[in-house]
Amino acid sequence: MADKPFKTTWKIGEVELPVKIYQEWRRSARASLRQGGLIIRIPSFLTGAQKEAQMMNFRNWAQQQLHKNQHIAGQFQKRTYKDGDQLKVGSRTYTIRIEETNLASHHAAQEGDTILLRLTTKDSPDHAEKAIRHLLSRTIANDFLPAITEQVMELNRKHVQKPIKKVSLKYNHSNWGSCSTKGNINLSTRLLFAPDDVIEYVIKHELAHLIEANHSDRFWKVVEDMMPDYKEKEKWLKVNGWKCDF
Numbered sequence: 001m002a003d004k005p006f007k008t009t010w011k012i013g014e015v016e017l018p019v020k021i022y023q024e025w026r027r028s029a030r031a032s033l034r035q036g037g038l039i040i041r042i043p044s045f046l047t048g049a050q051k052e053a054q055m056m057n058f059r060n061w062a063q064q065q066l067h068k069n070q071h072i073a074g075q076f077q078k079r080t081y082k083d084g085d086q087l088k089v090g091s092r093t094y095t096i097r098i099e100e101t102n103l104a105s106h107h108a109a110q111e112g113d114t115i116l117l118r119l120t121t122k123d124s125p126d127h128a129e130k131a132i133r134h135l136l137s138r139t140i141a142n143d144f145l146p147a148i149t150e151q152v153m154e155l156n157r158k159h160v161q162k163p164i165k166k167v168s169l170k171y172n173h174s175n176w177g178s179c180s181t182k183g184n185i186n187l188s189t190r191l192l193f194a195p196d197d198v199i200e201y202v203i204k205h206e207l208a209h210l211i212e213a214n215h216s217d218r219f220w221k222v223v224e225d226m227m228p229d230y231k232e233k234e235k236w237l238k239v240n241g242w243k244c245d246f
Contacts (some may be wrong), residue, residue: 003044011037012063021055026188031058033065037073074242081132085117087246089140093234096136108135116130116138131236133246140246141169144192152185152203158227162210171246176237177202179209184192193244194237 005020018037040058042051066073081087083098092222095114100121106128107118117135119128149167156164165183172178172188179185185206191199204226212219223230 006028010059010062012059012066015073016064016078017062017066017076029054029058031061033062033072038062071239071242078129078133079246080129081117081136087136090144090196092143094140106131106135108139110139110143136246137171140192141171141189141220144189145169148187151200152207155200155203155226156207156210159204160210162207164210176241177206179206179213181213183210189246190241190244194240198233198236201227201230202237204230 002113003023008021010017019040020037021040021042023044024041026041026043029040031038031040033039038058040055040101042054046054059207081095081096081098085094085096087094093113094110097114097116099116099118101118102122103118103120104122106120106123109116109118112164115136117132119132123131145167148169152166152167156162158173163183164185166185168184168186169189169192170186171190172186173190175188176191177185177187185203187202187206191202194202207222208226209221211222227233
């Protein structure tokens with residue numbers, strides 16, 4: 001049985017790559033680069049010098065993989081914001097204004113096409129960067145929610161005709177959308193960066209769960225009836241989904 005992994009982050013160019021290192025009873029070392037980061041598995045009997053050499057080899061390998069696969073590298077690149085930056089989300093463009101304050105926490109407010117971020121100086125830079133993404137997501141979600149809700153309701157009336165309790169936009173990274181048994185449709189704010197037809201696909205995907213609460217063949221038949229070319233939209237998300245983020 002493998003021990004708990006040692007977790008770290010490797011700075012490779014502009015990428016901050018999450019790394020998990022497992023020491024196991026195995027004959028050889030291996031590494032894999034996936035959505036969650038770099039997974040390294042090394043034999044537990046290696047000496048300190050051997051482990052160090054192996055880590056250097058895997059670091060060079062990871063650098064080559066990130067250089068060849070920009071869609072993988074993009075998953076680990078975080079956008080940074082400064083005062084006056086513009087952020088395009090769908091057909092809307094926002095101007096970001098940033099103010100430093102002595103408040104206890106961060107705040108955001110929207111005035112027309114301007115989003116004012118009031119950032120406390122009492123927070124660390126790393127936490128502040130994370131807070132900015134969540135503030136932008138929440139503010140823009142409020143701006144888009146009426147239109148998205150109407151789209152969900154219209155597609156429901158056209159295709160499914162099932163009760164919908166609530167439509168929500170949340171900053172979710174684990175999925176593009178979800179549908180609860182109570183009829184709550186939740187969509188990720190990251191989806192707002194996708195083309196209109198991809199957004200429509202995800203909405204239809206979640207609406208299909210109001211008929212089939214699983215991913216059975218019957219479920220996919222419901223999706224296909226609503227959108228025959230749905231596999232193209234899934235492919236777009238798989239290839240370009242890393243670009244959809246704040």
